[in-house]
Amino acid sequence: MRKAKVIPVLRYTHVTPNGGEENCPPRIFAKQMCYLKKRGFNTISSKEFANFIKGATLPRKSIMITFDHGFLDNYVYAYPILEKFKTKANFFVYTGLIRDGNIRTHYRSDEILPYCPPNAKCKAIINSGHPENVMMNWNELTFLRDSGLISIESNGHSATRWDQQLNTDGRLSMLEKELELSNSVLKNNLGINCEHLAWPNGYFEPSYLEVAKKKGFKYFYTENAEGVNTTDISCDTIYRITPNYRTFTGFVVHIWLVRHPRLLKLLKKIGLYNFFFPPDVHFEPQETIDIID
Numbered sequence: 228m229r230k231a232k233v234i235p236v237l238r239y240t241h242v243t244p245n246g247g248e249e250n251c252p253p254r255i256f257a258k259q260m261c262y263l264k265k266r267g268f269n270t271i272s273s274k275e276f277a278n279f280i281k282g283a284t285l286p287r288k289s290i291m292i293t294f295d296h297g298f299l300d301n302y303v304y305a306y307p308i309l310e311k312f313k314t315k316a317n318f319f320v321y322t323g324l325i326r327d328g329n330i331r332t333h334y335r336s337d338e339i340l341p342y343c344p345p346n347a348k349c350k351a352i353i354n355s356g357h358p359e360n361v362m363m364n365w366n367e368l369t370f371l372r373d374s375g376l377i378s379i380e381s382n383g384h385s386a387t388r389w390d391q392q393l394n395t396d397g398r399l400s401m402l403e404k405e406l407e408l409s410n411s412v413l414k415n416n417l418g419i420n421c422e423h424l425a426w427p428n429g430y431f432e433p434s435y436l437e438v439a440k441k442k443g444f445k446y447f448y449t450e451n452a453e454g455v456n457t458t459d460i461s462c463d464t465i466y467r468i469t470p471n472y473r474t475f476t477g478f479v480v481h482i483w484l485v486r487h488p489r490l491l492k493l494l495k496k497i498g499l500y501n502f503f504f505p506p507d508v509h510f511e512p513q514e515t516i517d518i519i520d
Contacts, residue, residue: 229287233485236291238448239251242300243343246345250346266288268289269288270314273317291317296362299360301318318371325364326364330367344361379413381413384406403442406424409421431449449466
């Protein structure tokens, strides 16, 4: 078996047919997952990734898929696609926005689907005090955990940007309390001893790492796409890329380049990386959601 030297880590947020920012429409997401399956990529869990960093052997074409925040569309649209292609993924959730509730329908059911709004409307609904309308609930996360395909990890307890708090000592104290709370909530509701943390809003400082490590976290996921994940990377800075949504060819080239770091470095050096791979693409709502049949 040829061994993996580099593990690309993909970062998604929304998978909804209703448009908006930070969104990979279901039809495009399905095509991407189908490509990974047909091309023989080995999707891995957070535990397998941790073992890779420690020196374990993985197949050469291994890749990690992550989702941030815990939006409902991850369950309604993304999970059925992942399940169809037997693709592993890792959901990092804001534990403070997860509520109790009944399991809702997802795309592969025959019932009416819950509305999964675009990003801006999700934020407005959360700010109005009703995160349960746009976020997954504990029963849905339990279902995903038990599927054998999905690992649940922490995105923190809230979406607070701690660098925007005025008092340095105060923000570190609150960060410590939030991370402790996030870990205990995951333990109490899902039985998870969480060691993996995706920083809220992708932002962190060295002092944050010290606090998080005190609370048991060991692996830290950024929104930084400027590096590659090899066996000798620091667990303090795990790089993630937001896949190219504009074209299918762009996605294929993006994945190929991330697995060939010298060429990727050259593309960045000559200033063409963001030209080919813009950080975000806004999609209008799709007229159809016939995505995986």
